[in-house]
Amino acid sequence: MNYRTLGKTGIRISELGIGGGMFHQYSEQKVSEAVNIISHAFDLGINYIDTAPAYGDSEKVIGEVCKKIEGPCIFSTKLGGRPQPFQPQNKKALRSSFEESLKLLGRSHVDILFIHEADRPGQYDWFTDRKKLEGPVLELIDDLKSEGVIKYCGIAGTTVYEMMNLVKTGLFDVLLTAFNSSLLWQESLRYLIPEAKKEKMGVVIGSPLQHGALACLYEDEIENGALWLSSPRRMQFKKLYEYVRDLDMPISVLGLRYMMSNPDISSVLMGVGNIKELEENARTINAGPLDDEIIEKINEIADLVPFRPYEEPYKLPFGRDYTGPGHIGKL
DSSP, rough: OOOOOGGGGEEESSSSEEEGGGOOOOOHHHHHHHHHHHHHHTTTTTHHHHHTSTTTTTTHHHHHTTTSSOOOOOEEEEESOOSSSSTTTHHHHHHHHHHHHHHHOOSEEEEEEETTTTHHHHHHHOBBBBBTTHHHHHHHHHHHHHHSSSEEEEEEEEEEEEHHHHHHTTTOOOEEESSOOOOOOHHIIIIIIIHHEEEEEETEEEEETTTTTTTTHHHHHHOOOOTTHHHHHHHHHHHHHHHHHTTTTTTHHHHHHHHTOOOOOOOEEOOOOSSSHHHHHHHHTTTTOOOHHHHHHHHHHHHTSOSTTTTTTTOOOTTTTTOTTTTTTTO
């Protein structure tokens, strides 16, 4: 496993990290499965695990796992979503949530504490003043750093331009951006990550395969279905699939290697359900960056539709029922 420096933190982090979102629904069987996966991840040289209170009982499962395995590991968790009803400007409640995270993880400190969905005031109204960027959450982070129970702070979210405003403050050490950095989703790569680089932030990518939309070829739906897909985007997918076939490389391999061809990205987080997936992802990452001509061709295809069409679901529901933005069924 190769390692990169996580921006100004100086931490050496594995290019592949483990996303804790799949390790939840606490049970002895679930813990046993997680022990096998995470223990093997350590054997492969992976040294980074990310979780959050919003991921069900993921912190509890990971805490149980880490009692059973040895070796140094970089942990990150988040503020957000606990307790319910959540009060993002209640400093006492935020501290209580963080202390619960430490208890569940079985740790005296965490390496990185993220503000979850810092870019979505409609979800979590973190700040008393968004222009000056003031609020109890930032006061608490300063306190926790002073107390030595967190080393670094970060912001985690899914937008580009709202997140850019937070990045430009220079207040944060690490950026975790998800669902917007991939073969065809390019705004983060073109605008957000360069701003993070200016601030010397470490950059972690979540969902580099767009929640499975770029994990395999959905050729029948691209040709005959996916009524929510715009004509330009449909043509773009066809061009990408044609190129994937010409390369004779799985689209998932192409997608992961494309991410790690960007020197400004420190690590990609992958949720894995079994040992086979873990080993496949590790082999892909270890294969290294793509050749320049492949990157140029991917960028050429990405340029066909450089921004996400307005009505496009952010989790493309290939293989699932979807009836529009108001749909609350199989998503």
